[in-house]
Amino acid sequence: MEKGQLQYEEIRRKRLEENKKKLEDLNLTHLLHSLRNASSKPTHAKKGKPRPRPVRGNEANVEVRRSSRVANLPSPDYTGANVYYGRGTRTRRSYKRKSLLSDKVMSGAVKIATEFQSSLDPEFPSFVKPFLQSHGSWLGLPREFCESHLPKDDATITLIDQTEDEYQTRYLARNKGFGAGWKDFSIAHELVDGDALVFQLIKATMFEVYIIRSSESSK
Numbered sequence: 001m002e003k004g005q006l007q008y009e010e011i012r013r014k015r016l017e018e019n020k021k022k023l024e025d026l027n028l029t030h031l032l033h034s035l036r037n038a039s040s041k042p043t044h045a046k047k048g049k050p051r052p053r054p055v056r057g058n059e060a061n062v063e064v065r066r067s068s069r070v071a072n073l074p075s076p077d078y079t080g081a082n083v084y085y086g087r088g089t090r091t092r093r094s095y096k097r098k099s100l101l102s103d104k105v106m107s108g109a110v111k112i113a114t115e116f117q118s119s120l121d122p123e124f125p126s127f128v129k130p131f132l133q134s135h136g137s138w139l140g141l142p143r144e145f146c147e148s149h150l151p152k153d154d155a156t157i158t159l160i161d162q163t164e165d166e167y168q169t170r171y172l173a174r175n176k177g178f179g180a181g182w183k184d185f186s187i188a189h190e191l192v193d194g195d196a197l198v199f200q201l202i203k204a205t206m207f208e209v210y211i212i213r214s215s216e217s218s219k
Helices: 003-040 092-118 143-149 182-188
Strands: 126-131 155-160 166-172 194-201 206-212
Touching: 003 206, 092 126, 092 194, 092 206, 166 182
Parallel strands: 155 206
Antiparallel strands: 126 194, 155 166, 194 206
């Protein structure tokens, strides 16, 4: 390997280690902040369940008095055993609650990713991408970023993760996103709905990728 290439690799590794340290510090800061907020919240005593009214004597076995008009009809069933409530359905409120929880987790990861991105060297362009369940095999990229920094034609892009492992993915210029190869990256890194990724372009066809886990941001 030529001297110039060796120097470049040394600089790149040094920058990668610095960025990893920034991300670790940022995650720790958010974790400590969350712990402080949790400890400052007042705790409320749990309300005891009301005690059932005791049944006196043979009250439970006393037959209810009925009029002569309905005396010959079967006794009514008050246990609810024969009541049909129809198919169980999820209410709109349950979907809304699930959506709000997902948005909360997502916003936490994106917030950390955005703060981390702002600390990166502006000489190398970067962007934040929230990961959704639909991004398993295809990842659309910001149009403006693609038009300003990525090849005008289809190209093979190298993705370098935080452990310096490299993955090849196919960039489709017309569709502005990663196709073949992206699925391998997402599976290898066990990306889930709510994670956030920071892409930093260090060469014309090479990204360093930093992953902020939703599980870590929600702690």
